[in-house]
Amino acid sequence: MSLAAVEEEPRHPEGAEPDYIRGKSGVMSWVLTLDHKRIALLYLGTVTLTFFLGGVFALALRTELLVPENGVMDAMTYNRMFTLHGVTMVFFFMIPAIPGVFGNFFLPIMIGAHDVAFPRLNLASYYLYLAAVCLGLWGMIHGGTDTGWTFYTPYSTTTTTTVLPILAAAFVNGFSSILTGVNFIVTIHTLRADGMHWMRLPLFIWALYGTSVIQVLATPVIGITLALCAVEHFLGTGIFDPARGGDPILFQHLFWFYSHPAVYIMVLPAFGVASELVGAFTRKPLVGYRMIALSTFGIAFVGFLAWGHHLFTSGQSAVDAGVFGFLSMLIGVFTAIKMFNWVGSMYKASIVMAAPFIYTLGFFFLTVFGGMTGVALATISLDVHWQDTYFVVAHFHFIMAGAVVMMFLGALHYWFPKMFGKLYTEGPAMVGAVLVILGFIGTFTPQFFLGNEGMPRRYYSYPAHFQWLHVTSTIFAYILFLGLLLVLINLIVALANGKQAPNNPWGAPQYEWDIPSPPTEHNFPATPVINRDPYEYRGQEIIENAN
């Protein structure tokens, strides 16, 4: 055992304590749980539903785009579809998913703690998130809104669609995000076990730390902005209404002040997962631990300064544009540092191929391409052509799908044995991973070409010469959907029938693999003392898998 016990007597003799799933029973023990692992599963259930809901909206709009006009729905319905797709995916999946599921589950374990600093606040975060989802669903049932997830004024303040519940949902979701961020920062600072000094933290923890800082500082701004928009919609106070001296561009500045750092809230946890997967599947310590850790803060800090690159064509001065464009370029450099170190860690490694690492390889390609097209968009003169076209849509889907969804699925497979104590079947998982990766590439690569040609976003109907690219994109969207279904079914089957998982099926060196699969309620029988680095191999062996 590499985790040494401390002087205190263990609560229960080893092996007698049930795991956190079979421990306390009854519905109320789950509904009112304070166990961070159970809260993680509550998040997992909800984000799975919101992910598929967002996916259904996407398939609906891609189906409509098979024909240049008048397909399966009318224009207003289509406009609601893309808005609700964006709102559901951004606010109800991308922001909470990795921190809410894997952050909650593994943050305390990875730092040697029994739980987070504020377990009740943690549960409150989940219920705020759930309330936001319910508010959003209520709004959707009443027709939803068509403003786009960006709610630009004055359209959002004058539309007759049900925009208020959707704004309220995003507002409430923000509180969930803020409280999770507070919880994680305090936990990382105050509950690290003895021996867990800063340079021994797993890189996933560094990523969560950076994410939490952004969550705490940026989210309040979107809260206020959406509240201002809602009040203006409801009361006509005029703060963004030019007829009363208001300025619609002020809304854009305030909105993007949050929403640009928000993309780093989405992507930094994914980068953290990537570090963990590289550490586990290359079977050697990562190259450039310090650089990867510190570049997280580079991204977080500079990420706050770059929001104006969303306003290059909106009417800001050339000087502003120049400053924002320049700063945006720097963020790309921090990401490049990580990418070089991750791929560099594969040199002289001993690489295991399994579904999580297939996702990692997909992640490498999609993130480099997605990230560099982001740099391309920050090249101002090019953005003048590409702004509000499908090029932007393709760029952010490459990053969001390429980084975040890949790493969400990678994390889900990697940590599945630990979280559920079962092994999934590798064959279908690998096929699913390949289908998902190819599906993403096929859906969004045509969209780069659509953007180049000038196809604007949020368009219900379009000139016929864009059609063949739309058809290609839609066909691959269906392939992507099938791949995701396969992944889901495979994991559900594993939950029901999977073989019992040993503590460390991957033979990985990180701290969480030393405790039972699944863990006990308090993670460790006694508070551990950490005496080794997280990626240091000491003879761990891979255990043969379910296939």
Add this chain to the structure above:
Amino acid sequence: MKVGVMILAAAFYNEWMRKLLNLPPQASSIAEGVDNLLFFVIAVTTLVSIGFALVALVLWAVYRNKGKGTVGQVVHPGIMFEVVAISGPLFFFLLWFFIGFRQYVEMESPPDDAMEVYVMGKKWMWKFAYPDGPNAVGTLHVPVGRPVKLLMTSRDVIHSFFIPAFRMKKDIVPGRYSELWFTATEPGSYEVFCAEYCGTGHSMMRGEVVAMKADEFDQWLAQQRNGFASRQQDSAVSTEEAPRTEANMVLQGQRLAGEKGCFKCHSVDGQPHIGPTWLGLYHRHEHLSTGETINVDEPYITESMMDPTAKLVAGYGPVMPTYMGKLTAPETAAIVEFIKSLRNPELQAQPSEPPTYEPSRR
């Protein structure tokens, strides 16, 4: 000869890359420069991404796990590794930024002699107005080889004027004017899209720019002006709402002008009063108190309602109150349409005469 070959090769490369990347024809003076930068950026992006993917696949193949206890070798790359990881990307990113910024500054610097055209975007159509010339809905005629500057505003929500073939785009914001300039280089007809979501008809809010050879354009413009007073080309562009005919907006404008007190100072029969008469006001050349002469167009009328003392007609006092906050955007548009309907061809050519009495001071 060598130079000739190089030029041909460059042109071939340009056209080949443009088609490969599915870009529209390069129909404006900046389009080719923008495309060259685009080719550079996208080529490097594609090569680097595929490069990373290939390196990863090769490394996987070479360093496959060979036994369940086998681990990889601890490697400490030198500081050069991180230096390359930082400086390589930084060099390219900054290079692209600076080239792009220079191009952008050029896009934001219209030449002084550019021909101005007023653009008004509203749900869901484009209206164009030449200063001394015709109005048009949906189609903008421009000369090839001469710079054109668009002065754009919106009547309702944010729109965006996008001409893919020119590689130009600018948002159109209510309450302010945005500028976009270009020089068309090839005669032809080019698609215009609205590129900022504006409601049900957003994807139908399309237009076209027709670039004509310069002399043909001059001919066309002259023809338009001769026939201007008696007809207006108002080809209705789509809208899914019940179409508002001009008559309705004009009547609405007339009613509003009465309700809001405009007629207290502005006559409709040609009599100068506390303010200039509205008869023939549209496209009249007014002398301002600053000495300059302007052509009364929709932007000027709108501005006079919101900020009356900004461009005051000579001979009239600064007594008009502002209507900011007292008129909604549709109401303002209706009053403008009413004023435009008060056209008398003979009066059009003459500037306003000052009133024959001292205006009362407020």
Add this chain to the structure above:
Amino acid sequence: MQTDATIDHGHAEKPPHLRFQFSDSARQFHAAKFGMWLFLGQEVMFFSALLCAYAYYRNQFPVAWSMASHRINTTFGLLETIDLLFSSFTVALAIHFVRLGRRGITTLLLFVTLCCGLIFLCMHSYEYYTEWHEGLLPGRFFHPEAEWHLPMESAMFFSCYFFTTVLHSIHVIIGVGVLGVIMIFNIRGKYSPAYYTHVEVGGLYWHLVDLIWIFLFPLYYLVA
């Protein structure tokens, strides 16, 4: 500073307030304070977005801003400022006394703080009432007396003013509620020199509520 003098680490006897994830009281107390400071940080960001809107519009319409500011009740604003400053003092005293175990005085001080909050809310409500009657309301509800010659852009001042002060008042209401709960817990004997985290953390929140007002007062009431 909380001490663990009464806790014997050698035996598994833990104070009742110590939660299982913390190894000792000191760490738990530190975590609670750190958490509250982070929360206050995000509250500051919350208001700074409104400050941005204020700064932008004041820069656009300086004259309208100043004229609008003259029309709100500076005397009331000053009294509210003094009231909140005093309440910050009383809550700080409350923390001082709870550390000393003086339960009665602590309750009294918490009560006084709470009352100051209620007084603030009453005074501010009266201000809103007056502004309602005078037509000094945001956006399309702006109908001031003609003789004041307030330009249209003043409506923007009132948009910012109402949004910011209402948001602040909501925080005051929350603060009053929190102080009330803490006061009741204190009466019931929940706090002692070994454990008074709620009082400390609630006090911090109240200080922020006061601090935000210190910024709002000159920005809205004292525009030259």
